Amino acid sequence: MTEAAETRLQNGALAVQQAREKYEVLKAKGLKLNLTRGKPSAAQLDLSAALLALPGAADYMAEGATDTRNYGGLQGLAEVRRLFAGIMGAPAEQVVAANNSSLALMHDVIAYSLLKGTCDSASAWGKHGEIAFLCPVPGYDRHFTICETYGIRMIPVALGEDGPDMREVERLVAQDASIKAMWCMPKYSNPTGTVYSRAVIERLAAMKTAAADFRLLWDNAYAVHHLTEERVEIANILELCAKHGHASRAFVFASTSKITLAGSGLGLFAASPDNVKWLLARMTPRTIGPDKINQLRHARFLKDEAGIFALMEKHRALIAPKFQKVLDIFQEHLAGVEGVSWTRPKGGYFITLEAPRGCARRVVALAKEAGIELTPAGAPFPHGKDPEDRTIRIAPTFPELAEVAQAAEGVALCVLLAAAEK
Amino acid sequence: MTEAAETRLQNGALAVQQAREKYEVLKAKGLKLNLTRGKPSAAQLDLSAALLALPGAADYMAEGATDTRNYGGLQGLAEVRRLFAGIMGAPAEQVVAANNSSLALMHDVIAYSLLKGTCDSASAWGKHGEIAFLCPVPGYDRHFTICETYGIRMIPVALGEDGPDMREVERLVAQDASIKAMWCMPKYSNPTGTVYSRAVIERLAAMKTAAADFRLLWDNAYAVHHLTEERVEIANILELCAKHGHASRAFVFASTSKITLAGSGLGLFAASPDNVKWLLARMTPRTIGPDKINQLRHARFLKDEAGIFALMEKHRALIAPKFQKVLDIFQEHLAGVEGVSWTRPKGGYFITLEAPRGCARRVVALAKEAGIELTPAGAPFPHGKDPEDRTIRIAPTFPELAEVAQAAEGVALCVLLAAAEK
Numbered sequence: 001m002t003e004a005a006e007t008r009l010q011n012g013a014l015a016v017q018q019a020r021e022k023y024e025v026l027k028a029k030g031l032k033l034n035l036t037r038g039k040p041s042a043a044q045l046d047l048s049a050a051l052l053a054l055p056g057a058a059d060y061m062a063e064g065a066t067d068t069r070n071y072g073g074l075q076g077l078a079e080v081r082r083l084f085a086g087i088m089g090a091p092a093e094q095v096v097a098a099n100n101s102s103l104a105l106m107h108d109v110i111a112y113s114l115l116k117g118t119c120d121s122a123s124a125w126g127k128h129g130e131i132a133f134l135c136p137v138p139g140y141d142r143h144f145t146i147c148e149t150y151g152i153r154m155i156p157v158a159l160g161e162d163g164p165d166m167r168e169v170e171r172l173v174a175q176d177a178s179i180k181a182m183w184c185m186p187k188y189s190n191p192t193g194t195v196y197s198r199a200v201i202e203r204l205a206a207m208k209t210a211a212a213d214f215r216l217l218w219d220n221a222y223a224v225h226h227l228t229e230e231r232v233e234i235a236n237i238l239e240l241c242a243k244h245g246h247a248s249r250a251f252v253f254a255s256t257s258k259i260t261l262a263g264s265g266l267g268l269f270a271a272s273p274d275n276v277k278w279l280l281a282r283m284t285p286r287t288i289g290p291d292k293i294n295q296l297r298h299a300r301f302l303k304d305e306a307g308i309f310a311l312m313e314k315h316r317a318l319i320a321p322k323f324q325k326v327l328d329i330f331q332e333h334l335a336g337v338e339g340v341s342w343t344r345p346k347g348g349y350f351i352t353l354e355a356p357r358g359c360a361r362r363v364v365a366l367a368k369e370a371g372i373e374l375t376p377a378g379a380p381f382p383h384g385k386d387p388e389d390r391t392i393r394i395a396p397t398f399p400e401l402a403e404v405a406q407a408a409e410g411v412a413l414c415v416l417l418a419a420a421e422k
Numbered sequence: 423m424t425e426a427a428e429t430r431l432q433n434g435a436l437a438v439q440q441a442r443e444k445y446e447v448l449k450a451k452g453l454k455l456n457l458t459r460g461k462p463s464a465a466q467l468d469l470s471a472a473l474l475a476l477p478g479a480a481d482y483m484a485e486g487a488t489d490t491r492n493y494g495g496l497q498g499l500a501e502v503r504r505l506f507a508g509i510m511g512a513p514a515e516q517v518v519a520a521n522n523s524s525l526a527l528m529h530d531v532i533a534y535s536l537l538k539g540t541c542d543s544a545s546a547w548g549k550h551g552e553i554a555f556l557c558p559v560p561g562y563d564r565h566f567t568i569c570e571t572y573g574i575r576m577i578p579v580a581l582g583e584d585g586p587d588m589r590e591v592e593r594l595v596a597q598d599a600s601i602k603a604m605w606c607m608p609k610y611s612n613p614t615g616t617v618y619s620r621a622v623i624e625r626l627a628a629m630k631t632a633a634a635d636f637r638l639l640w641d642n643a644y645a646v647h648h649l650t651e652e653r654v655e656i657a658n659i660l661e662l663c664a665k666h667g668h669a670s671r672a673f674v675f676a677s678t679s680k681i682t683l684a685g686s687g688l689g690l691f692a693a694s695p696d697n698v699k700w701l702l703a704r705m706t707p708r709t710i711g712p713d714k715i716n717q718l719r720h721a722r723f724l725k726d727e728a729g730i731f732a733l734m735e736k737h738r739a740l741i742a743p744k745f746q747k748v749l750d751i752f753q754e755h756l757a758g759v760e761g762v763s764w765t766r767p768k769g770g771y772f773i774t775l776e777a778p779r780g781c782a783r784r785v786v787a788l789a790k791e792a793g794i795e796l797t798p799a800g801a802p803f804p805h806g807k808d809p810e811d812r813t814i815r816i817a818p819t820f821p822e823l824a825e826v827a828q829a830a831e832g833v834a835l836c837v838l839l840a841a842a843e844k
Contacts, residue, residue: 037493045491049479052491052715057471069467069474069683071459099521100713107708111533115548115572126537126548142707149707150537261491264715285564285571286529291522291716293474293686 012420019417023366026410031371033407038190038349039398040262040315047314048260054297062299068292074280077295080266086305087223088252088270089236096269096279099290102255105267106217107146109251112282113180113215114150119278120213120248125180133217134172134182136164138352138380138391140190143183143219147382154382155179159192163200170207177210181217187234188222191352191380191393193345198235205240205249216241216250222348223254224312227320231309232346238270248272256298258315258349259308266298322396326351326408333412337419339390351394352380353411359418360389366414372407434842441839445788448832453793455829460612460771461820462684462737469736470682476719484721490714496702499717502688508727509645510674510692511658518691518701521712524677527689528639529568531673534704535602535637536572541700542635542670547602555639556594556604558586560774560802560813562612565605565641569804576804577601581614585622592629599632603639609656610644613802613815614774615767620657627662627671638663638672644770645676646734649742653731654768660692670694678720680737680771681730688720744818748773748830755834759841761812773816774802775833781840782811788836794829 060068063078075081076097085092098105114126125131132153135144139159147154155172158165163186173179184204186196196204204216218237226232241249248271256265269279302308327344330353334340339356355363360377367374375393378384394411396404482490485500497503498519507514520527536548547553554575557566561581569576577594580587585608595601606626608618618626626638640659648654663671670693678687691701724730749766752775756762761778777785782799789796797815800806816833818826 039493042489042492045482045489048491052477052479052482053475055474057474060467060474067464067467069470069685070464071461071679071684073685101709101711104709111537114537115533145707257493261715262493263491263495263711264713285567287523287526289523289685291686291713293683294713294716 015420016417019413019420022413023370023417026413027370029371031406031410033371033399033403033410034373035395035399035404035407035411036373036375037398038258038395040258041318041398041400043318044315044397045261047311048301051260051264051297051301054300055293059300060293060296062292062296066292068296071288073289073292074283074287075276076290077292077299079299080295083299083302083304083308084254084268087308088220088254088268090238090252090270094238094270094273094276096276097290097295098267098269099294100255100257100263100265100267102219102221102253102257102267102269103142105269106143106219106253108283109217109269109279110146110150110181112279116282118213118215118248119274128178128180131178131180132176134164134169134179135382136183136189137382138191138393139183140185140219141379141384143217144382153178156382159189159194161194163194163196166200166203170203173207173209173211173214175210179209180211180213181215183217183219185219185221186237187220187232188225188345188348190221190348191350191391193343193348193350193352195232195346196234201235201237202240202244205237205246206244214249218250218252220252220254221258224308225258225349226312226316226347227323228346230346238272242272248275251275259311260298260301264294266295319397322401322404323351325401325405326394326396329405329408329412333409334415337416340415340419349395349397351396353392353394353415354390355392355415356390356419356422358389359415359422360386360392362418362421363392363411363414366417367411370410370414372410372414374411437842438839441835441842444835445792445839448835449792451793453828453832455793455821455825455832456795457817457821457826457829457833458795458797459820460680460817462680463740463820463822465740466737466819467683469733470723473682473686473719473723476722477715481722482715482718484714484718488714490718493710495711495714496705496709497698498712499714499721501721502717505721505724505726505730506676506690509730510642510676510690512660512674512692516660516692516695516698518698519712519717520689520691521716522677522679522685522687522689524641524643524675524679524689524691525564527691528565528641528675530705531639531691531701532568532572532603534701538704540635540637540670541696544635550600550602552600553602554598554600556586556591556601557804558605558611559804560613560815561605562607562641563801563806565639566804575600578804581611581616583616585616585618588622588625592625595629595631595633595636597632601631602633602635603637605639605641607641607643608659609642609654610647610767610770612643612770613772613813615765615770615772617654617768618656623657623659624662624666627659627668628666636671640672640674642674642676643680646730647680647771648734648738648769649745650768652768660694664694670697673697681733682720682723686716688717741819744823744826745773747823747827748816748818751827751830751834755831756837759838762837762841771817771819773818775814775816775837776812777814777837778812778841778844780811781837781844782808782814784840784843785814785833785836788839789833792832792836794832794836796833
């Protein structure tokens with residue numbers, strides 16, 4: 001062994017020892033912290049406390065002489081569809097306002113497509129043999145779970161700085177008619193914070209697809225969820241699809257789950273007139289209509305788009321410091337560590353931490369042992385399998401600021417230990 | 423022509439002429455009445471006005487330190503499941519409390535079964551070739567629409583005084599493994615008001631079925647919706663199924679749509695532990711949880727089972743007179759008319775009027791011409807086809823009492839004219 005190699009080895013052993021000592025101190029604290037899920041904090045929920053007493057005992061009539069207490073109104077209240085038209089990037093007539101959970105809407109359009117086909121399908125997707133969806137990675141685990149549940153093959157494509165690898169996407173969809181859809185989180189993507197560039201969005205709208213009934217599952221979950229002064233805007237997918245002759249290519253989803261109340265918000269859908277007609281026809285056997293009182297409640301509380309933006313500023317005041325705290329701590333402990341990087345999102349609910357290759361599972365296990373619950377390593381990948389075992393999703397919104405700091409410190413220590421062990 | 427025959431003919435012509443004259447008077451009134459759908463009236467909705475300001479700005483914590491404003495709680499709030507356990511005939515652990523619309527729950531268990539199979543299925547129902555459901559007739563059109571939508575063959579079976587023709591049901595399910603389910607409205611059935619006897623319910627629980635994954639779709643929509651002093655009780659299907667070794671045979675559904683607010687109530691499901699586990703597993707990819715605030719709102723408002731019963735008494739006070747008015751008018755105008763009969767329901771939302779054979783469509787058309795909207799003739803039958811063209815569904819709850827009276831008079835005149843024309 002050369003002297004230099006021996007020194008390296010000794011240094012390495014020392015680094016592990018030092019990291020382990022710090023980790024033992026961390027463990028001894030007996031923390032009980034949770035950074036797993038993108039949940040709003042109680043303080044964020046308090047911002048919408050007024051909703052809990054709305055609309056009030058004498059207020060139940062909506063536009064068009066609609067008694068919101070009774071049955072009907074499948075597409076949702078007109079004033080609510082108008083309220084969200086700007087955010088959805090579609091006229092109110094092309095918006096569907098539903099019950100809580102945009103995830104349920106996404107699930108349902110897929111279930112309807114499997115059982116009956118889209119408005120452009122020759123037959124039900126379930127009768128096409130194996131079908132596949134493109135899955136930009138890292139991505140949202142619940143999107144992937146829907147695919148897994150229904151045996152839809154997931155084809156990962158790399159998510160870059162400005163969106164998915166479009167050369168790969170175009171190549172795949174052009175040749176393979178079994179590719180029926182693609183998951184997209186175009187703004188402040190979960191978990192990377194990626195914003196799709198105009199060029200990427202236009203290519204998604206314009207590309208040739210082998211499947212005539214190909215769909216972009218456009219989950220714009222963080223449409224107004226800014227973390228900086230900059231209100232990042234993205235290109236309008238519905239307009240671009242129409243411009244390029246694929247008017248019905250995109251299903252656009254959003255919700256107020258992280259605007260008002262996480263469990264009691266409104267799910268929203270927008271698409272071409274043909275798609276909306278299709279969805280309403282598919283929903284008709286399922287339900288007579290959504291909870292219109294909750295819609296009225298939201299209309300009374302949010303009032304207009306300015307009301308939504310003002311509320312989102314209050315959210316930002318509560319959560320931006322938590323993101324900043326995590327970034328500061330990572331900078332302090334992890335800057336310059338080989339193979340370690342993290343995202344600095346301008347919006348959304350997550351920071352992605354990239355550990356050295358092969359370390360993510362170890363980091364999550366170490367953190368768990370020290371009382372810090374992290375999203376399982378691999379979760380942002382189809383079937384929970386991160387091919388490089390690197391990506392860790394950090395969700396800083398739910399705990400108090402002091403807990404976020406403790407947890408971030410702890411995670412940084414775990415990264416250092418796992419890296420040193422390597 | 424004999425003198426007697428000539429007299430009969432003359433009498434017949436006279437009857438038509440007299441009926442037509444009365445009908446012309448009716449038409450001249452320019453009515454605009456609607457007896458089509460089983461909707462509560464505004465006065466009924468007023469009974470739950472308190473819900474519109476509940477739970478109140480400071481009240482959002484449910485049992486088990488559950489912040490109802492945030493995500494989670496797929497099965498629904500514990501206190502709500504307990505509140506409805508008696509009505510559902512199952513312990514709270516076997517109840518699922520969901521969003522508005524029990525129809526959506528029924529749709530979804532069928533969609534899940536088609537896509538994935540039940541907990542007793544070897545494979546997805548959608549992969550079994552053509553499947554079939556038994557449909558007691560007359561029945562609920564929305565049940566049939568779900569079947570029609572998904573290409574499920576509907577096999578009508580006659581609904582008698584005490585439930586479906588069990589000899590026929592037993593014969594069919596014993597021999598045909600493609601029969602996967604049977605629609606049942608066991609109490610105050612839509613539209614006939616039929617109550618299944620204990621003997622019928624026990625036979626449904628006990629019968630041998632060729633399909634190992636056969637299901638009773640037990641839509642107990644009118645569980646507490648009495649129209650008389652008598653609170654009719656039915657046998658507990660879940661207990662009887664378990665007793666006969668078919669614990670997972672029944673999916674039980676109910677909702678508060680006609681207890682509290684039609685558009686903003688709670689959908690409820692109950693079944694065996696295996697079925698509940700199955701449903702929750704199937705719901706997991708779809709949603710993180712129901713609108714728990716609306717559940718808390720209902721718990722605060724209804725308080726306990728006695729609260730539900732007291733509220734239902736107030737509904738009865740509002741709607742029983744409307745039913746009585748229809749019955750009185752039918753008695754006055756239609757008693758003794760050949761081929762005409764009607765039900766005298768002890769609960770539920772409908773009266774079924776049987777016109778002379780071949781007359782139902784004509785009656786509905788005549789009523790429409792006179793400004794009285796009735797449910798389309800045939801609606802209570804699969805594919806909207808009443809083989810005898812006799813059955814007319816009358817829904818007296820929504821209009822004011824005076825309008826119900828006008829409409830019932832009008833319908834009676836239309837029946838007399840249609841009968842005379844025959």
